[in-house]
Amino acid sequence: MMFKKKKKILDNEPNLVKLKYVKLGYHLVSNAMYLILVPLTIVSAHLSIEDFVHLFNSFKLNLMSVIPCTILTVLLAILHFLGRPKQVYLLNLSYYKPEPGLMCSLEAFMERSELRTNKTLAPMGLGLFRQLLTSPKNLCLEEARKEAEMVIFGAVDQLLAKTGVKSKDIGILVLKCTMVVNRYKLRGNISCYNLSGMGCSVGLVSIDLAKRLLQVRPNSYALVVSMESLTMAGNSLTNRSSDHHCSKYQLVHALRTHKGADDRGYNCVFQKEDINNRLGVAFSKDLLPVAGEGLTNNFTTLGPLVLPLSEQILFLVNFIGRKVLKMKIKLYVPDFKLAFEHFCIHAGGRAVLDELEKSLGLSEWHMEPSRMTLCRFGNTSSSSLWYELAYTEAKGRIKKGDRSWQIAFGSGFKCNSVVWRAFRTINSANEKHNPWIDEIDSFPVHVPEVEPIDC
Template sequence: MAGDLTTNTAAIQINQRHSNRRLPDFLQSVNLKHVKLGYHYLISHLLTLCLIPIMIVIVIEASQMNLNDLRQLWIHLQYNLVSVITCSAVLVFGSTVYIMTRPKPVYLIDYACYRPPDHLKAPYERFMKHSRLTGDFDESALEFQRKILERSGLGEETYVPEAMHSIPPRPSMAAARVEAEQVMYGALDNLISTTGIKPKDIGILVVNCSLFNPTPSLSSMIVNKYKLRGNVKSFNLGGMGCSAGVIAIDLAKDMLQVHRNTYAIVVSTENITQNWYFGNKKSMLIPNCLFRVGGSAVLLSNKSGDRSRAKYKLVHVVRTHRGADEKAFRCVYQEQDGDGKTGVSLSKDLMAIAGGALKTNITTLGPLVLPISEQLLFFCTLIAKKLLKNDIKPYIPDFKLAFDHFCIHAGGRAVIDELEKNLQLSPRHVEASRMTLHRFGNTSSSSIWYELAYIEGKGRVRRGHRVWQIAFGSGFKCNSAVWKALRNVKPSDHSPWADCIDKYPVELVM
């Protein structure tokens, strides 16, 4: 017993010594944190703090003016009536011009994400069994797909189209049309029933799907199905990759600046049926393991009366295109392998290229969204680096000060890891992206909407919160959309997460 007591006493002393060593470090980190918060507060409210003493002086001076001084001021204004009228006219004219020419606000009324039926689920075991039974893959390709699946971040409940569940698969044009119809109409039916919008009220329609572009187009299929009016402005975007959803939002926004008092619908999807790769080239097998069925439909409006019922207001869209660089242009490339089988090849330089595109994008986005305190720190670091010409690390702005929620395209675990590291985000900030990848896989351009639905499902969106949607796509492109919540957003009964949100987040094997 005495020996045990001695041992415990020694252990306590050692722990105390270690605690004493760690305590100054902890206090230092806490102090630095509070200093930084104080700095941001001071810079952000600098104008207000400077105006307070000026306002005090004005109030004191006004209080000291007597009735005689006020009478003299009125006489002075009477003698300068022409100047007063001229200034008033200029002020009225300028205000009128500003009101007439300012950009119209774009409101997001609501959106819907497609939830495939359960019989289309593709757990690992079924996926590998079907891959083996097709007879198109050699053992090396099968083993490669198995390893990718295990490390991908995808769960056991993602979906593949009906044609891929057949043995052998039947990737026909008819089957591809069926997939497109199920996804687009499923999302649109959900959106129409939720918002109560009449198809005849839709003035603008934008559809994006990168790899499946039939004739008549996907947008024409929607016009035919819902009997949209004859003068609807319809657009069909193809070949623009996983970031096309933000491009479609940008196009709809521009159209809403031209056409008054109307609605725009943006449909984002991808088609897997005719784009499954049946060869053995490993760089072209990765999309088979990541891409899954999904799609979204978004209702936008420029009507001022819709502000009260809208969820979000579009604040910024920033688009970056690196296609002039040959490596960036070819890093996601649709081609045929040596056996003539078509697929999408992913370059080993993809993450480095994505990082460069992200840097360019946030260089443009930063000044639009970051508080002045962060911009000053970035600018000072840049000047110091130029003048001193030493190894000063570039300052990475804290985008957590600008945004409350992050919807990072669920392109794969590596993409999410890279952005979490580069933007210095916490696990909570990338939770929506990781859980979307786990539950639905990479649904291409619609993934950012599944992520927003996850955040809403958790009840985290409050009035005034800002949401950053960021997506990458072939070309190579990096596009951002910034939304501001106009109200506290409640979880939707029509959400794709409605029956499973309480199960998430789940523990992921990294």
């Protein structure tokens, strides 16, 4: 369903802005140990030896006070460092790319899938079901299982070969099916989580779940499988400090916003039958407003964690001017380009990418990974973000210290963000299994405008 009126994604007011800055204050309090130790260090640097001797003699006269204070300080320091969450690293990631024999033209796909109009699909490169290309078609459960095994095992085999991780060392598995446990003979006490019904945002939901589990389970590996019918990507995460030097990225932030408690959010993307009892996905007129609210809340939560102080001050001043002083000024949207070098926005459709490009003030260069992924592989749902990150790597854009922002949204309605920091410069020449590597020189390509349709 297409709508004639467009609505800006970020035009909604950040309703939780006060709460976000309360959280910012909490972060300062939580780091009080550093706020105390830094002034003490500065003062100590200016004391002479005579001052230290005099101070020591004074302490000797009051040991009953010094000893308890020292013990309390040590205990507080220990509790502070033990209470810090463990760092989580992205050891490596892999992707499945269909063989050339499984590709066909858009016209052939529409003919084989018995579609009657050439306006329902935008021009894009799709990996296809193997049984859809056979004649006669053999659409059965056994063929679907073989298709899934080909895709999943192809990516996981590649990932294990890349990382050198033994299957018995994997303690956490997050995916949509359990065939991986049997294929790779994973250990009996593995924590396996099967996520379904979460739509296009499940990829980042899986990362957030893996992060939370790794922060409470020492020395573990987590295998995250983002699998859809046509494409798939796999990720290996770890909290082992010894893997720091061989990991690609550090997981800096993972934030989730869920609008499912709102009936509009719950019903805006819904699977149901039409008047002819054909099963499909219905998009309501509330989709764009709900998406705007979800994105705004998510961005407002993330802002204080990643934006430079100057941007936070400008936003706060703008908020006070509009809400407190009742000034008629435009909502200030922070410049997220100051916080991130790379953007991976879920390639769900051209209209959504256009709106986010405009709202966030991004350039064509920033949007290139998302647009080229949509052009080459189509809307691959939860795995699209990983093909976008792979595009950035294949282009040789990832430098040491670069920050990448992945943004996903899906039915529910959910909006999720994950922030990665690169541990090293990614040499595209070493990315032999990157799905883009054999054709990256031909991108970017011009994507023609697609005529909107009503249905």
